Amino acid sequence: MARRVLITGLGTFWGGRVAQALEADPDVEVIIGLDTAEPQIRLERTEYVRSDENYSILSRIVQATAVDTIVHTFLVVDSTQMSSRAMHEINVIGTMNLFAAASAAGSTVRNVVVKSSALVYGSSPKDPYWFREDGRRADLPHSRVERSLLEVEGYVRDFATDNPHVCLSLLRFSNVLGPDIVTPLSQALQLPLVPKVAGYDPRFQFVHEDDVIGSLLFVLEQQVPGIFNVAGDGQIPWSEVAAIVGKRTIPMPPIGIGLATGPLRRMGLVDLAPELIALLKYGRGVDNRRLKRAGFDYQHTSAGAVDAFAEALRLRRMVGDHDPKYHYQEDVERWFRHSPSVLREVDRRR
Amino acid sequence: MPPGDRANEKATAPRVATAALVPVQLPPMSKEPEPLDDPRRGDVDEWGRSERMREVARRVYAPLYERWFRVEWEGLEKIPTDGGALIIANHAGAVPSDAPAIMHGIETELGRPVYGLADQFFKGAPFIGTMWARNGGVVAHPDNAYRLLREQNQLVLVFPEGSKGTGKTYNERYRLRRFGRGGFVEIAMRAGVPIVPIAVIGAEESMPILFKVPALAKALGIPYFPITANMLALGPLGAAVYFPAKFKLRVLDPVTFPDVDPDQPRYSRSRIMDESEAIRQRIQEQLYDMLRHRRSVWFG
Numbered sequence: 138m139a140r141r142v143l144i145t146g147l148g149t150f151w152g153g154r155v156a157q158a159l160e161a162d163p164d165v166e167v168i169i170g171l172d173t174a175e176p177q178i179r180l181e182r183t184e185y186v187r188s189d190e191n192y193s194i195l196s197r198i199v200q201a202t203a204v205d206t207i208v209h210t211f212l213v214v215d216s217t218q219m220s221s222r223a224m225h226e227i228n229v230i231g232t233m234n235l236f237a238a239a240s241a242a243g244s245t246v247r248n249v250v251v252k253s254s255a256l257v258y259g260s261s262p263k264d265p266y267w268f269r270e271d272g273r274r275a276d277l278p279h280s281r282v283e284r285s286l287l288e289v290e291g292y293v294r295d296f297a298t299d300n301p302h303v304c305l306s307l308l309r310f311s312n313v314l315g316p317d318i319v320t321p322l323s324q325a326l327q328l329p330l331v332p333k334v335a336g337y338d339p340r341f342q343f344v345h346e347d348d349v350i351g352s353l354l355f356v357l358e359q360q361v362p363g364i365f366n367v368a369g370d371g372q373i374p375w376s377e378v379a380a381i382v383g384k385r386t387i388p389m390p391p392i393g394i395g396l397a398t399g400p401l402r403r404m405g406l407v408d409l410a411p412e413l414i415a416l417l418k419y420g421r422g423v424d425n426r427r428l429k430r431a432g433f434d435y436q437h438t439s440a441g442a443v444d445a446f447a448e449a450l451r452l453r454r455m456v457g458d459h460d461p462k463y464h465y466q467e468d469v470e471r472w473f474r475h476s477p478s479v480l481r482e483v484d485r486r487r
Numbered sequence: 488m489p490p491g492d493r494a495n496e497k498a499t500a501p502r503v504a505t506a507a508l509v510p511v512q513l514p515p516m517s518k519e520p521e522p523l524d525d526p527r528r529g530d531v532d533e534w535g536r537s538e539r540m541r542e543v544a545r546r547v548y549a550p551l552y553e554r555w556f557r558v559e560w561e562g563l564e565k566i567p568t569d570g571g572a573l574i575i576a577n578h579a580g581a582v583p584s585d586a587p588a589i590m591h592g593i594e595t596e597l598g599r600p601v602y603g604l605a606d607q608f609f610k611g612a613p614f615i616g617t618m619w620a621r622n623g624g625v626v627a628h629p630d631n632a633y634r635l636l637r638e639q640n641q642l643v644l645v646f647p648e649g650s651k652g653t654g655k656t657y658n659e660r661y662r663l664r665r666f667g668r669g670g671f672v673e674i675a676m677r678a679g680v681p682i683v684p685i686a687v688i689g690a691e692e693s694m695p696i697l698f699k700v701p702a703l704a705k706a707l708g709i710p711y712f713p714i715t716a717n718m719l720a721l722g723p724l725g726a727a728v729y730f731p732a733k734f735k736l737r738v739l740d741p742v743t744f745p746d747v748d749p750d751q752p753r754y755s756r757s758r759i760m761d762e763s764e765a766i767r768q769r770i771q772e773q774l775y776d777m778l779r780h781r782r783s784v785w786f787g
Contacts, residue, residue, distance in 0.1 A: 261607075262607040262608070262610040262611035262616075262626065263626070265626075265628040265629075265630035265631055266533065266534060266625070266626070266628070266630075266634075267631075267634060269630070334613070335613060335614075336612075336613025336614035336615075336617060337613055337616065337617060340533065340535055370523065370525070371527075371533060373527065373529075373531070374529065374531045374535070377527070377529045380528045380529070381526065381528055391613045419610065419611075435523065437523060437524075438523045438524070438525045440525050440527050441523055441524050441525060441526065443526075444524075
């Protein structure tokens with residue numbers, strides 16, 4: 138069955154990679170990528186549409202292209218990237234417009250995948266050590282990214298209730314590590330001394346970036362509705378994470394931590410957001426067995442993800458960035474996609 | 488195929504019936520997947536417990552256990568050597584001295600780990616929290632207890648009185664507080680494990696609370712701020728040094744619930760409260776019995 142897929146956040150790490158993987162799938166007929174920024178990786182047949190961050194043109198796109206699948210990977214989970222206002226526009230308003238378009242009369246959308254984060258569970262001493270999908274967070278959200286993601290999930294829930302004919306999968310990812318992705322945690326682990334909060338050595342859970350892509354493709358393929366945690370097996374203490382990467386830790390005072398992290402941020406080394414400091418104190422674990430029971434096989438454990446990151450780090454230290462950087466050039470890409478002189482897969486087979 | 492046709496075809500296609508976002512019951516995992524490469528460096532398990540750290544702690548604590556408290560067990564064979572079990576006991580001493588004694592005794596005699604459930608206060612405290620977790624402390628959350636007991640078949644120790652037990656002053660010694668809301672019974676039922684009650688004497692006298700300073704407790708954010716007899720006798724050192732009271736522990740007959748099915752979403756509240764109260768009564772009676780036979784606080 139040929140599918141027509143719309144990906145939000147094509148310029149993000151995840152959107153681009155999901156598009157790349159879908160391009161290889163002959164069942165996927167059309168891939169449309171929406172973003173405010175240009176794609177970061179080479180794409181063959183995905184069509185890139187530039188939009189404003191809250192997707193006001195979305196209902197027109199959905200109608201005109203008759204997409205049946207939406208992959209929502211545009212959600213911002215790293216609050217250090219932008220202002221609170223911009224994050225609100227992207228996460229909350231963007232999702233609102235997305236679901237408004239998807240639930241409009243005559244909408245052809247039958248499958249929606251949302252990439253959320255385990256941040257919605259928060260991190261506090263009261264937490265269970267393994268959050269299940271139906272578990273409630275123990276405290277009120279006190280960081281803006283957590284609040285915004287909870288609002289997003291509210292829209293997701295409303296959409297799912299109002300549109301029972303749509304297969305909706307909501308994935309909550311734990312901290313991602315891997316060879317390529319850059320997150321505040323990966324930046325912290327690249328410092329000569331890895332910051333920790335004195336007196337705390339919380340258990341961390343990681344998911345390898347390939348498992349993130351794998352799980353997104355899995356739910357797209359299998360169409361399993363519901364909420365799923367995505368995280369590697371096992372939890373490891375922060376000190377051991379640093380040890381696997383081969384670093385020593387430097388304690389920061391448990392009280393007045395803002396004074397310690399302020400200079401780190403100003404020097405552009407690492408920006409430890411409040412939700413990350415809570416994580417460095419109390420940790421967080423999510424139960425990944427629901428997705429496993431649905432049939433997904435993880436390729437990496439938590440420690441395996443850290444190890445893969447450490448290996449990539451060692452290589453990069455020796456040879457620098459070995460992949461040539463890709464720059465999106467609009468006219469070239471358009472020519473490739475639409476010129477009659479370009480022989481496409483279909484023509485070649487003929 | 489033009490998009491218009493496609494839309495029509497979609498509209499007539501059979502709709503996928505999905506429950507909105509309510510978790511659906513999925514079949515159990517059919518096959519055990521290949522074990523993944525797990526390059527761990529330490530031995531800290533998913534609960535934060537480290538067997539190596541416990542080993543060190545046991546070696547440090549052994550002289551205290553054998554010479555200072557001269558711990559004496561009665562009915563240790565009633566603690567299961569395999570399978571999950573919920574161990575409960577009465578709780579006493581400003582800084583509870585009963586938990587390490589019970590954990591040390593079972594781990595050395597039975598050779599199996601004991602996880603101690605306690606208030607989240609421990610996890611939140613810097614330094615103490617890390618040491619506590621490495622030595623088998625786990626936050627008392629029903630999900631944690633269930634996973635430990637039902638899925639991992641571990642021994643779990645919990646003090647149903649909680650900080651009400653350790654926070655009582657010396658004039659109320661050996662009088663059991665309320666057993667919470669009977670949550671421990673519910674967990675044992677859900678996990679399908681026996682409850683093994685233990686009556687402990689000696690802990691009350693090892694660090695008796697004379698009075699408490701609520702204002703300080705509030706300012707420091709701790710459950711209570713005790714002024715103990717140890718502090719009066721030894722000064723600041725008294726916050727860490729116990730009196731050498733003789734410890735006696737009596738393991739009572741395990742309580743099972745053969746007529747109750749595990750994994751139920753809800754259990755009868757009245758049944759839970761009845762069972763909880765019955766266990767509390769049994770421990771209380773045993774405590775009185777042990778005190779009746781105790782000739783000396785220090786020599787037993």
